[in-house]
Amino acid sequence: MLNQTYQDVEIILVNNNSTDGSHQILHKYRSEFPDKIFVFDEAKKGAPAARNHGLNKARGEWIQFLDADDELLPGKLQQQFEIASNTGADLIAGACLLKYKLKNKINEIVRHADPDIWRGLITSNLGITSSNLWRKRVLLDVNGWDETLSSSQEYDLLFRLLKNNAKVAVDDAVNTIIHFSDNSISKSRDKEKLKRILENRVNLRLRIKNELRASGILTHQLAQAVDTYIYTELTNNYFAIPEYADDFMRKHRLDVKYSRVISLNTKMFLKHLYAQIVAS
Template sequence: MISVIIPCYNCERFLERAIESVMRQGYSDWEMILVNNNSVDNTQDVIDRYVEKYTNKIVSLFEERKGACYARNTGLREAKGTWVQFLDADDELLGGKWERQIQLASAGINVVIGAFTRVYVALDKEEDFFTPTGTNIWKAILRSNAGITSANLYKRQALIEVNGWDVNLTSSQEYDLLFRLLKSGAGIVYDTKLGARIYEESGSVSRPRTKDGMERIIANYVNLRVKIASYLHEKNLWDEELKNVYAASLYEMMINQKGANIQRVHAVMHQLGLKTSGSPQLFQRAKYYVKKLVRKQ
């Protein structure tokens, strides 16, 4: 069975779209857990209508602590399925996703990483993001190319063993979850066909309204990847190519953060066993000093 967990916050406008996309999967063995996370619109009315119509398939829960991760964990504690489909209320699944991903999930697989379409609502634009079959998973995570919440499928027991979602994070939660799953020995497989549509509107978590909000997202993004590099270094899980990729990417990320200190950046790089003298690093270092010089003038 697949347990569908949908955090619901002020989503009366599009919750029906998400729920109906589950119905269209053509997969009979599922349950749905709708978690109202302090909605002040008519979200609960939509939830109640579906619970009444599908009494044996859909249940309603309430989570008073604010945040999608709290709501997802609340649903996870009640889930009974072997697999878990986290679905954001403003997203939708594409037909055939579950049947295809279940077939891909052979023994030892705990996460199916899916491809998806991102819909930029305000721009009336769409962009497809395909998963990198054959690509080292650590490189895929570094470049944010390892699926997204609604596109992936998770083994419930694996999620429980890593204590689900980290409620203390305000962004980068899904890649933090994937990192902890991989550290626990979770097996992954890539689904190369589009399985979800991700709707992005202005003011969403991934597109904050303020400069401070964007800086917090960048900080979470970089800090997680530094943690991953530390783990790879400690466990000696990377070859020279992967080390070079991380060296170039992390150096650029850290040195371009607001208030970056080049001595601190170099100290972190050395601690991670990553070089600071390659061509990409020298280029970023030159940019850093030019920006400092411009700011002084």
């Protein structure tokens, strides 16, 4: 944040039960920049609680969330403030670069926000926490982050903002980099945890579909986007939690293109076969 070309900012650092000396580091920065940096403590564990704490302490009109593994390029804020000024938007959904470090190899994926706002929400292509710029007032209007959720918090928040008629603009410039290490991208072997994550993702899409239907704006394309997203999640996680996937498929009829079904199932079985070969 200190390298941003736009410098009329306050930097709020929230210590969330750290045990690695982060608290001392935060106060070191506070002593170096006493007019710009402010440090607070949040006892309730979890990113949503820490973000809500910072949100409530913030004095500015706009909020830029930033986690420890995120990097903002110098022009990020200036670029998105200009878009907000030109569009009157309440949320700027930004593009980002995802950098995955796997042993000695780095894979890079660019994710752009979808200009079709509801489709972007359904498919998780409406920016991410740090690539977006958020107007404080609209966040407070929906009571901020849901601290009861264990996952899918940012898209739950985006959903509530859209339901509350927040105006969204898209920023196609890549000014945010998310760094994933080997540890941060390893999947949990806790099947109950995986099930909760999957349930949160699936249930959110069902809520979106019901909202669109109730509002009279559920097109066939959007309904199919919801069903395809859910089927993709069920397929990708099938061998970890088959009971949940089978139970869901028995209760719900999903409209997914046949070519997509074949492609997903083929990938699922090949991935499972490869895992078995490696394990043996």
